Amino acid sequence: MTLPLVPTATLSPTTRWAGVGASNLSDSGAAGREAAAGALDGREAALVIVFASDDHDLEALVETVRTCSGEAALVGCTTAGEIWTGQAGANGTVVFALGGDGLAVSASVSPRASADLRAAGANAAAGALAGQSGAHQVLMLLTDGLAGDQNEVVRGAYSVAGAAIPLVGGCAGDDLRMARTRQIFGDSVLEDAVVAVSITSDAPLGIGVGHGWVKVGEPLVVTASSGTRVASLNDRPALDVYLEQLNPPAEAHSDPVAFTHFAQTHPLGLDRRTGVSIRFVAGADFNTRELICIAQVPEDGLAFLMEGDAGSVLDATDEACREALAGLGSHSPLALLAFDCIARRGVLGDDGIGGEARRLSAMAPGAAVAGFYTYGEFARTQGMTGFHNQTLVVLALA
């Protein structure tokens, strides 16, 4: 089902603008008010995006944001950490606002997505893209990464958007509780939903992707897998191979929490023609000796064990930013939207993520920067596939 469209907000002030506001207040209503005020600064926006911790009373937060956002398309999701201009943190609230002339925004949502993720992606995309066209257009997806294989969401969205419209976005988080994530659409707070936002601009849009992981050891054949569960690598139990080759701390051999913590920095890399596609290892089944990933791992393919460090992750941040900004050509960046994998946050640590945020801002001085740590990222600019793990996706707006 696709809910009614939020009315398209095409505004005509003299210039396009972007603003970001953040709040660390624990009172959800107050946090929403503070962050929205910072982002909007009294201006009338076409699009307002909320990235907030799952700790918040999201309904109360959305209600106060809505009092400031007026007729703007209001979307958002819960996070595993928030990013805003020059800073990053956890358990907070970030509001991003976009307005001005030469800009058209339309949003849509498909609830109960897990019943048919492909259809959910297609329906949400169709709702957001209906009647929208322009020289520079992007479709942003905010989804529930716990609802199933997000490649299907991309396939559905792509079947509607086609090659001409790139896809970006991320899967909502819940501060690594892995229990539930929520999506915001208008006044509604939903779970198991796909929110799609079409942004059409007179100015160019740029998208960059980077991960910063390196291969460990020889390639492995995925000898048995089903959906997101990898049963065996090289005909041996996948968990055993993973533990033997990466040699994690002893507690990760039996403690699920310790294992997940370790796995954040040790994803699987799937061999692709043009490189490696990262698969976040979310957990393990210690009885069946299976690895449990966030996205599908096809059987019979080649996979690598991967690892990263702070240096390589930050290098990848620069790389993604540069690629995104390159898409703007001669135009000055107005804003950067960052969809950064929770695993990269794990590598950087709580102290390191501030450095990453500063790097983002430094790459685009004066631009509003907003984003969140995700459970999966979307970026499709070439080909048809576009779901990533342990990757940073940056959307640059001019």
Add this chain to the structure above:
Amino acid sequence: MSDGSWVAQQLVRYLSELTPSPDQRPTRTSTLKVGAERAAEALEAEFAALVWQDKLVVDVGFGPKDRPSALLAPILAGSAEAMEIAGLTFHAAAVTVGEVGRLVVARSAEPFNQEEMQLLRGLGRILGLSLRSVDALVAERSLRRESERRAKESLRDPLTGLPNRTLFLDRLETAAAKAQRRSTSIAVLFMDLDGFKLVNDTLGHATGDELLQAVATRLAEATRSGDTVARLGGDEFAVLVDDLQDRQQAELVAAHLLAAFQAGFSVAGRDLHVSTSIGIALGPSPDEPPGLMLRDADLAMYRAKETRSGGYRVFSEDMRQELVERIELEKDLRVGIDDGQLTVVYQPVIELADHRLGGLEALVRWRHPTRGLLTPAEFLPTADDAGLMGTIDNWVLEEACRQLAAWRSDFWVSRDMVVAVNLSGDQLSRVGLAHSIQAHLDRHGLPATALYLEISETAIFGAGSRADTSIKNLTDLGMQVALDDFGIGYSSLSRLRELPVGALKLDRSLVAGVDQDPRLQAVFKGIVNLTRDLAIDIVAEGVETPGEDAFIRSTGCAHAQGYLYGRPMPAEALEAHFRVAQEGRISIDEDGYLLLAPHDMPMDAPLTPRFGQRLRVGDVDFGDRLGEVGAVVGEETVGAGTHGRGQVD
């Protein structure tokens, strides 16, 4: 990677993605779509299309303003290797899929190299093979569905969707075994629809079918969800009720079902009121297979019908004994027919005006070697069940015609005297009935007017439109038809207008005590008046008292029949009467003249010159057909044709 293993991996992966998991039900369409999409993903292409038998069946990546067919045409024709979309160049490649398919992929990054083309060809081949396997799977699924449907149908009645006899018996076995384990009881309720044949014949089979469906729904609604309602065939239904504690529970279910029939059925725009009778068999019995409960319930239903339509009866052993007797009777009857044990007796029908003999009703009897003379009521139901009614009807017709012809030959009986024979409903539906009866008449040199065929109202209505045709065929040949037992069935006066019947036989229920009952008199008079307008004769049946006779005669009713005038009697007894009457009607007077009674002179009037006709004996050549003389003399014409010469004084 470019050492060939990449191609192999991609092919394996592609094959894996196109191979359905056990819980998937791929179709040709879904396989084509997934096949095109995954091929594009493998080659990191933005566009994919599948053309099947020159028709574009899948296109992925094209925007709403793009025209995929036009863009793809030069690629498929081999005249271009790229598409231009929105000012961008997309490198394209096409390969064959199966025998009539083409797979096209296109991407912006760079042209497809040799290794990628090798992969694409492999993908096309795998997709072709997958489609063949999907086609086989779909065909197999379709076959399986068909087989499952047939299996289901073999256990279900296709018209009502209810379990059929096979499934009912299966459930009966299961319920019986369960009841024996738990020491509880089960009941089989057997029922059919009273008058269903009439609905079928008069309103058509489509309406009959609709009624059966409505009955099925009504029964299902009136029973518990765990009970089994089945259609056994025709208009027969059965209900299996389990977990019973006593007989009363089964009777309650039967009463509930009967109540459910009280509301009419809205069928084909009509409100039909149909009743049913229910037979109940309780079980299980440790000594008998559960299936026999169905037979017992069937028996009990027939007893219920005999007692009262719209009731129920619980099976008891004496019913089984009756069944045994009925089977033996049927066996005896078959032997009896072959051995000439059937006989015909004749009951006079008199003309009320002068009590002269107007006709005779031929009635069958069975001289059973051990049980004595049996009336129709004692063996015709068995004959009906055994399908012997046609045989018996034919035999009676033949015998009655033979007898009438013999009497005409041997006695001085009036040419107006007719013989009436009863026809069963089964006969009425028979094609060629009229000509078959004509053959009996021809065989004995009788005119068609000598025969009256008595058909009961029930038989006429039961035969539906076929009855009208049969009656018309009979009357077209000159035979006459009487509507028998009028007054105990439908008594439809309006129907009388439509049927070419010559007479109406009023049942004794309208005659007995009519001289004492003003209301009955009003009914009687009404019927007489109406039939007079329709030129239909009335024969009052069962007249037993002079009072009844006097009243009936006073209404202008023409004919009557009953013990008052004569009981059914063997042909020999009648012949004795004829002989006496004949002797009384032919005498020689004192002048030597032959004294003949005119044919319409009352049988019991004394023959004197005052009433008789005088002929000089020498002037008359009676030949060997003395019986003809009465008629000829009655017309005061003697001497014509074969009757010789004579002179009326």
